[in-house]
Structure formats: structure tokens, C-alpha cells
Amino acid sequence: MKILAIETSCDETAAAVIEGAEKDLKVELLSNIISSSIKLHAKTGGIIPEKAAREQVKYIIPVIKKALSRAKTKLSDIDSLAVTVGPGLIGSLLVGVETAKTLAYVLNKPIVSVNHLIGHIYANFITTNEQRLTTNKKLGVSSQKLVVEFPAIALIVSGGHTDLVLMKKHGDLKWLGGTRDDAAGEAFDKIGRLLGLPYPGGPAIEKAAKNGNSKRFLFPRPMIDSDDFDFSFSGLKTAVMRQVTGSFPRNRRGQDDIADLSASVQQSIIDVLIKKTLKAAQKYNVKSILLGGGVSANQKLREDLKSLILNHKSSIKFFAPAKNFCTDNAAMIGAAAFFNYKPVLWKKVTTNPDLYFD
Numbered sequence: 601m602k603i604l605a606i607e608t609s610c611d612e613t614a615a616a617v618i619e620g621a622e623k624d625l626k627v628e629l630l631s632n633i634i635s636s637s638i639k640l641h642a643k644t645g646g647i648i649p650e651k652a653a654r655e656q657v658k659y660i661i662p663v664i665k666k667a668l669s670r671a672k673t674k675l676s677d678i679d680s681l682a683v684t685v686g687p688g689l690i691g692s693l694l695v696g697v698e699t700a701k702t703l704a705y706v707l708n709k710p711i712v713s714v715n716h717l718i719g720h721i722y723a724n725f726i727t728t729n730e731q732r733l734t735t736n737k738k739l740g741v742s743s744q745k746l747v748v749e750f751p752a753i754a755l756i757v758s759g760g761h762t763d764l765v766l767m768k769k770h771g772d773l774k775w776l777g778g779t780r781d782d783a784a785g786e787a788f789d790k791i792g793r794l795l796g797l798p799y800p801g802g803p804a805i806e807k808a809a810k811n812g813n814s815k816r817f818l819f820p821r822p823m824i825d826s827d828d829f830d831f832s833f834s835g836l837k838t839a840v841m842r843q844v845t846g847s848f849p850r851n852r853r854g855q856d857d858i859a860d861l862s863a864s865v866q867q868s869i870i871d872v873l874i875k876k877t878l879k880a881a882q883k884y885n886v887k888s889i890l891l892g893g894g895v896s897a898n899q900k901l902r903e904d905l906k907s908l909i910l911n912h913k914s915s916i917k918f919f920a921p922a923k924n925f926c927t928d929n930a931a932m933i934g935a936a937a938f939f940n941y942k943p944v945l946w947k948k949v950t951t952n953p954d955l956y957f958d
């Protein structure tokens with residue numbers, strides 16, 4: 601079965617063609633095209649929704665055309681469309697949804713509506729076997745057990761969301777907790793701006809942190825021991841602001857200070873994310889832990905979580921998407937659609953910017 605997937609929830613215009621084989625439930629990626637307007641938003645230090653939506657309009661058709669030609673697939677060979685219906689920015693989402701509906705109407709094909717957050721989880725199901733092998737080798741896990749085993753805990757960490765989800769099987773998800781204020785990616789972005797780093801703050805802080813001492817500043821680990829699976833990152837931003845304005849005004853801030861501040865704040869976010877994820881994994885006795893979302897591209901987060909699982913001599917399998925599948929893409933939307941295949945007529949598809957977990 602071939603699916604043309606479309607993702608336009610924020611500042612990426614993305615289309616992918618995936619082929620799913622029913623018998624072994626494997627998703628093969630035939631093409632994956634992404635056009636990002638991130639450089640435009642870097643100029644303003646954040647996303648202006650109206651500008652993001654206009655960029656979506658500009659790129660949606662060329663991106664879909666390129667995805668089809670790269671996959672050597674004609675529109676008539678597609679069995680179904682898949683599209684992100686939410687959550688996200690309304691103007692951006694509408695571009696993808698209305699394009700998918702129009703194609704479905706003209707081609708007389710069904711559509712699968714996909715929740716963007718569930719899409720981030722499914723980025724783990726498009727990794728090729730080869731990638732899984734290397735990931736698991738590093739973990740010392742036998743190559744026979746390469747697939748995700750349920751139950752699993754998924755940590756979704758993106759610019760807009762921080763959620764812990766229990767996945768009992770495909771289509772059976774239970775939301776355990778999430779952020780009460782800023783998302784992890786949002787914290788990285790806002791703190792990056794405080795430190796004078798370029799947008800987006802996540803990759804910029806990770807880069808600056810490479811030469812930094814993460815023990816120089818003891819920033820808070822908000823809610824790390826709370827008796828739930830919720831998060832809060834806005835206090836951390838305030839703590840960094842106090843430190844920066846108090847001791848390191850712009851004219852007294854050296855590269856070393858930026859590196860140490862970056863490493864310290866990065867570690868604080870990572871410590872909280874990992875502690876809560878492992879707590880959930882233990883409580884629900886899971887067999888796999890899955891990362892997803894833009895922040896899961898963070899190498900330190902991936903490595904710290906991996907080594908903690910190993911140190912505990914746990915048999916839990918750890919999965920993190922290939923880095924190009926961490927940030928927004930349509931391949932993950934295609935994978936989510938394939939594993940949760942509920943096609944409907946184009947008329948039944950509606951955009952829902954506030955969509956969450958049921």
C-alpha cells in the first residue's frame with residue numbers, strides 16, 4: 601500500500617511517499633521532502649504564524665511534486681493520502697489539509713487524519729533495519745530483537761509539547777502527563793534567546809554546550825521528584841534570566857560563560873526528562889522507550905538516557921528516530937497512518953489546531 605503523506609503544522613512544508621507491507625508491518629520510505637522556513641523565522645527570533653502560513657502556500661505544490669517524482673510514483677498509483685490535522689498553527693495546518701482534501705476528491709482516494717504528536721512517536725517506525733541494527737548494537741541488544749515491543753513509553757519533546765505517553769499497542773495510547781507551562785523545546789528556544797544565541801535555541805544551545813561545564817551553574821530541576829508525570833520549564837527560564845542579568849550582562853559575557861550556561865541548562869532539562877521517563881517505564885513495566893520530537897535530536901539526551909538504561913542492566917529497548925526524523929517531517933505522518941489505518945472520505949476530514957490525545 602502506497603501513502604502520500606503531507607505535514608504542514610508549523611514552519612515545515614513536508615511530503616513523503618511511504619510503502620507499507622501488510623504482512624510484516626514494515627514501512628519503507630520511498631521519498632521524504634522537507635522545505636523549511638526556519639531561516640525566515642531566525643530573522644525575527646521566533647515564528648510569526650502568518651508568515652509561516654504564507655510560506656506553506658508557496659511550497660506545498662512543489663514539495664508534493666518532488667516527493668512523487670523522487671518516489672517514482674504517479675498520483676494515480678497512490679492508495680491513500682495522510683495528512684496532519686493538528687495540533688499546530690491554524691493557517692499552516694489548513695494549507696496541508698485543504699491540499700490533501702482536494703487531491704483526495706479529484707483522485708477519488710481516501711484520507712487518514714493524523715495527530716502530529718502521534719506522528720512524532722511513529723518516527724521510530726520508519727527507521728530502516730540498518731539504522732535499528734546500529735542503534736541496538738551500541739546498546740548491546742541482540743540484533744534479533746530489533747522491533748519496538750509493547751508496552752512502550754514514548755516521550756514526545758518538541759517546540760510546542762512535552763508529553764509522556766503509554767503505548768500498549770498500535771492505536772492504544774494513554775497520556776500520562778505533560779508540561780504545565782513551556783514545552784522543553786520552547787524552553788530551549790527562550791533560553792537561547794536570553795543567552796544571545798540564534799533561533800532555534802535547541803540546536804544552538806547543544807552546540808555551545810559542547811565546550812561547556814555543566815556543573816558550573818546549578819539550575820533548578822523543576823518537578824523532578826513530583827508524584828506525577830507532569831513537567832514545568834518556565835521557572836528554569838526565570839532562573840537563567842536572573843543569572844544572566846545579575847552576573848553576565850551582555851558586555852561581561854565571554855564565550856566560556858555562554859558555553860557553561862548552555863551546558864548547565866541543557867543538563868537541567870535533560871535530567872528532568874530522563875527521570876520522569878524512567879519512572880514511567882518502571883511503573884508500567886515497559887519493554888521499550890521511544891523518543892520523538894525536535895528535542896529528541898539532542899545527542900546528550902539520547903546518550904544519557906541510553907546509558908542510564910544500560911547502567912540499570914535493564915532489558916528495556918531504547919529507540920530514538922534518525923535525526924532527520926526528529927524534527928517535523930511527513931514520513932512520520934505516513935508511518936502513523938499506515939499503522940493506524942482508518943481511511944475516510946475527504947468530506948470527513950477537519951483541521952483541529954487544538955487536537956490532543958483522546
Ligand code: KG4
Pocket residue numbers: 610757758759760761784785786788789800801802803806893894895896897898899926927928
Ligand atoms: O518537533 P519540532 O520540529 O517542531 C514542533 O513540533 O514543535 O521541534 C522543534 C523544537 C524547537 O524548539 C528546537 O529548538 C528543538 O525542537 N530542537 C532541539 C534540538 N533540535 C531541535 N532541542 C534541543 N537539542 C537539539 N539538538
Ligand code: ZN
Pocket residue numbers: 716720758759893894927928
Ligand atoms: Zn513537531
